[in-house]
Amino acid sequence: xxxxxxxxxxxxxxxxxxxxxxxxxxxxxxxxxxxxxxxxxxxxxxxxxxxxxxxxxxxxxxxxxxxxxxxxxxxxxxxxxxxxxxxxxxxxxxxxxxxxxxxxxxxxxxxxxxxxxxxxxxxxxxxxxxxxxxxxxxxxxxxxxxxxxxxxxxxxxxxxxxxxxxxxxxxxxxxxxxxxxxxxxxxxxxxxxxxxxxxxxxxxxxx
Amino acid sequence: xxxxxxxxxxxxxxxxxxxxxxxxxxxxxxxxxxxxxxxxxxxxxxxxxxxxxxxxxxxxxxxxxxxxxxxxxxxxxxxxxxxxxxxxxxxxxxxxxxxxxxxxxxxxxxxxxxxxxxxxxxxxxxxxxxxxxxxxxxxxxxxxxxxxxxxxxxxxxxxxxxxxxxxxxxx
Numbered sequence: 001x002x003x004x005x006x007x008x009x010x011x012x013x014x015x016x017x018x019x020x021x022x023x024x025x026x027x028x029x030x031x032x033x034x035x036x037x038x039x040x041x042x043x044x045x046x047x048x049x050x051x052x053x054x055x056x057x058x059x060x061x062x063x064x065x066x067x068x069x070x071x072x073x074x075x076x077x078x079x080x081x082x083x084x085x086x087x088x089x090x091x092x093x094x095x096x097x098x099x100x101x102x103x104x105x106x107x108x109x110x111x112x113x114x115x116x117x118x119x120x121x122x123x124x125x126x127x128x129x130x131x132x133x134x135x136x137x138x139x140x141x142x143x144x145x146x147x148x149x150x151x152x153x154x155x156x157x158x159x160x161x162x163x164x165x166x167x168x169x170x171x172x173x174x175x176x177x178x179x180x181x182x183x184x185x186x187x188x189x190x191x192x193x194x195x196x197x198x199x200x201x202x203x204x205x206x207x
Numbered sequence: 208x209x210x211x212x213x214x215x216x217x218x219x220x221x222x223x224x225x226x227x228x229x230x231x232x233x234x235x236x237x238x239x240x241x242x243x244x245x246x247x248x249x250x251x252x253x254x255x256x257x258x259x260x261x262x263x264x265x266x267x268x269x270x271x272x273x274x275x276x277x278x279x280x281x282x283x284x285x286x287x288x289x290x291x292x293x294x295x296x297x298x299x300x301x302x303x304x305x306x307x308x309x310x311x312x313x314x315x316x317x318x319x320x321x322x323x324x325x326x327x328x329x330x331x332x333x334x335x336x337x338x339x340x341x342x343x344x345x346x347x348x349x350x351x352x353x354x355x356x357x358x359x360x361x362x363x364x365x366x367x368x369x370x371x372x373x374x375x376x377x378x
Contacts, residue, residue: 001233006273007280009233013226014284017238021285022292023211024219029304033378036364036371045216046223047345053224054238054350058231067231072338072348074355082337083344083362089330090363091370092322094304096341097334098240100327101282105289109302110316110323117327122244123252124328125335129264137336146352157352169217178216186212186298189306191378 018102027102029094030188034181036091040188041176045169052165055158063155075140212296227350234277237347241334242268243278310375
């Protein structure tokens, strides 16, 4: 495929991706840090809904033979060490690599610093990569997927995952409904005093 | 619909998950975001240090091919899409989210910018060690039942929860 066409497809998909990230409010630092402090569960809901949808989509596309899967190799040392550092960065940035761009689009000025820091981090890793890949971080197995381990077809495993996620989401939603977690300004800021909102007055029944 | 300030997280998640269809069918790859930082970072760094292109990892990421530049366009499109969505709903943002004053215990923009830069730096350094981020390992890896991606996502949440609890203050 031509690079120009790939860029056009990427831009179009990115606009849809950014639109959905903005509408879900999952790009908000208040929602991302709130999730990591376990006081806001919108991020987990968006994430799990997207994983379940992706699993169903891929179960169909792969099950009927339209596409090949492209899982990453299991490099446990790198997955654990990299994942821990990445997670720390997500909390301090209040963003992940994709939502940083959504924050910039929505007008958060500090996200520009996150972006520049991210570019420096990627370049620093690039210089270190030839040395790091010779350490335990470069060691690992192949493209391992759970359904192969269980000896079932991928599409069956993917549909089971989607079903499990749906059950988790139903339970999560009944425990923590999403609307109150948006906050007054749809930014996940649920601790600030509700400004002149008369709707939240609690009516205490007379004893 | 397009002018609403917020959608249900389930609707938004389904829309994001459906993006795997064009990714796999047209580009023959999965959704991801963090490799694009190596592509753009590598191109910019090569203006100052052309020798960086002799590193195989960088050469692979800056090569003019559909997969590399599709992802750069994707993350660029994310900024455009978020901008359009925000304009259509009229959800105006402050320059810095109000939660940072509590999380950092300081209203200083300089402090927030420094933390954002550092956070961005380790976020991408970690993502490149792990070979993926919340999109590549999270959305795509878990949907493909990848064992390594599931380990990486668990580590991300452990690192994120520890940092948000021990380093940041209650928001």
